[in-house]
Amino acid sequence: MNIDMPRLTRAPAPEPTAAIGGTTPSRSAPAGTFAPDGPIAGASLFARYAYPPNELGYCGPTDNRALLQYGAAGVVDQGLVELAKGFAGAWPYLETIAGMAGIADPLDRRVVEAYWLGNRLLERVDVHEFGNSLEDRFKRRAGTTFGFLAEAIPEGAVPHHSFHVFGVYPWVGLLGSHRGETPIHVLQSCRIRWGQVVAVRDEQVDVLSRPLTWDGSQLGFGDPAVETVRGSTGGLGLAPEYVVGDWVSMHWGWVCDRLSRRQLVNLRHYTMSQLDITNAKVAHPGARAAME
Numbered sequence: 118m119n120i121d122m123p124r125l126t127r128a129p130a131p132e133p134t135a136a137i138g139g140t141t142p143s144r145s146a147p148a149g150t151f152a153p154d155g156p157i158a159g160a161s162l163f164a165r166y167a168y169p170p171n172e173l174g175y176c177g178p179t180d181n182r183a184l185l186q187y188g189a190a191g192v193v194d195q196g197l198v199e200l201a202k203g204f205a206g207a208w209p210y211l212e213t214i215a216g217m218a219g220i221a222d223p224l225d226r227r228v229v230e231a232y233w234l235g236n237r238l239l240e241r242v243d244v245h246e247f248g249n250s251l252e253d254r255f256k257r258r259a260g261t262t263f264g265f266l267a268e269a270i271p272e273g274a275v276p277h278h279s280f281h282v283f284g285v286y287p288w289v290g291l292l293g294s295h296r297g298e299t300p301i302h303v304l305q306s307c308r309i310r311w312g313q314v315v316a317v318r319d320e321q322v323d324v325l326s327r328p329l330t331w332d333g334s335q336l337g338f339g340d341p342a343v344e345t346v347r348g349s350t351g352g353l354g355l356a357p358e359y360v361v362g363d364w365v366s367m368h369w370g371w372v373c374d375r376l377s378r379r380q381l382v383n384l385r386h387y388t389m390s391q392l393d394i395t396n397a398k399v400a401h402p403g404a405r406a407a408m409e
Contacts, residue, residue, distance in 0.1 A: 150320070150349035153191040154357040159226035160197050162374075163211075164188035165355045166233045166278075166309065167204055169369035178203035189353035198224065207232065210276040213250050217241050232278055233309055233373075234366065234380050235387030239275040247276060251285075259288045265401035272398040279391040282308045283336070287403030300407040304336070305329040306369045311376060311384050314363050315343060322348040322372050324365060335396040336404050348372045 152165070164187045171177040171184055178184075178200050187197045201224060202208055211223035214231050218238045222228070231238040248270045256263045266288040274280045282304060286292050292300040305328055312326025323345050327338035346367055348354050359365055359375040366373045366384065376384070395404055 150352050150354040151358040152189050152354055152356055157191055157226070157357075158193045159222070159224040159229040160193045160201060161188060161191045162226055162229045162233070163201050163207075163224060164197060165373045166366075166368050167201070167207065168355060169371040169373070170307065171204075173369060176204055176206050185350075185353055185355070188355045189349075206281065207278075209250065209254060210278075210281065213247060213276050214238055214242070217243055217246060230380070232276060234376075235277050235383040239277060239387065242275050244270060247274075255285065255289055258290070262288045262401075262406075265399070265403065265406070268399040268401060269394050272394045273390065274394055275387070277387045277391065278309055279388045283391050283395045284403060287407040292407045300404075301329060301331050304404070308388065309373070309384060310367050310388075311364060311381055312344070312367060314359055314361050314365055316361060317348065317359070320347060320349045322346055322359075322365075324367060324372070326367070331404070331408055334405065335402075336392055337396075346370050346372055 164184050167177060168181065168184045168188050171181045174181075180200065183196070184200055187193075187200070201211075208223065210232050211228055215221070215223045215225060215228045218228065218241050220228055220238075227236065227238055230236050248267060251267065251270065252263070255266060259266050266285060269280070269284045274284055286303070286307070287300075292303050298306075308329065310326055310329075312324035314322060315325050316323035323343050325341050325343050327341055328344070330337050330339040344367075347370055348356065354372075356365060356372045356374045359372070364376045364381050366376055366380075374380075395402055
């Protein structure tokens with residue numbers, strides 16, 4: 118898979134001021150609206166990543182304004198917990214990760230981070246239990262193609278959001294139901310992607326990243342390009358303060374978080390691992406089936 122990007126596992130990520138594609142942004146004062154900085158509860162972290170597709174009506178409860186307010190304020194109460202439980206796609210993965218790690222709360226920060234970004238909790242996943250969970254959830258919906266979905270399990274698939282996007286979406290009809298959007302647009306937008314901030318302009322943020330591409334047989338990454346996403350709306354932002362040069366994560370059209378070096382390395386690693394499975398380790402790649 119030619120993605121013109123280092124296949125990071127535990128190697129250090131670039132410094133926040135490192136160049137991408139020949140561009141080295143200079144740091145400047147922030148101009149946007151940000152969520153509180155410092156330690157954050159798992160439920161608040163969940164809200165940061167769950168809000169963007171929820172706003173678009175793709176998943177979760179209908180009260181997306183409340184989810185935005187929770188994510189922006191960093192406040193956790195039973196109302197937020199109930200909202201999180203309403204995400205039928207993400208919540209069972211959190212339960213799976215927590216159960217296999219011996220953690221009682223699916224909204225434990227470590228569990229939430231494992232699902233959206235990736236961390237070592239994913240290495241504790243039991244292949245058979247994970248497979249059984251997927252069968253319970255998706256066999257009826259996938260029908261005769263569930264066997265194709267299941268091919269990824271013994272090849273190293275884990276309950277990470279990238280698996281749900283690249284490994285599940287194509288087989289359960291989720292690439293053809295996003296209001297006429299093309300499969301590659303859905304895959305690009307729904308994956309948690311990383312990039313480096315090059316400009317902060319009130320509620321908009323310009324981020325340099327590598328877009329997902331399709332060459333006719335495999336998914337990969339294109340040349341670095343600037344995309345404009347939202348950092349806030351109506352004075353509410355999901356991510357803590359970031360400035361030009363910082364690395365951030367994005368989901369659909371939003372900046373979700375400022376990434377630490379560890380988080381950046383993990384997000385790259387688990388995303389690329391799933392892409393490798395999708396492209397080269399299964400007999401029936403879901404992406405190819407969706408694109409053809």
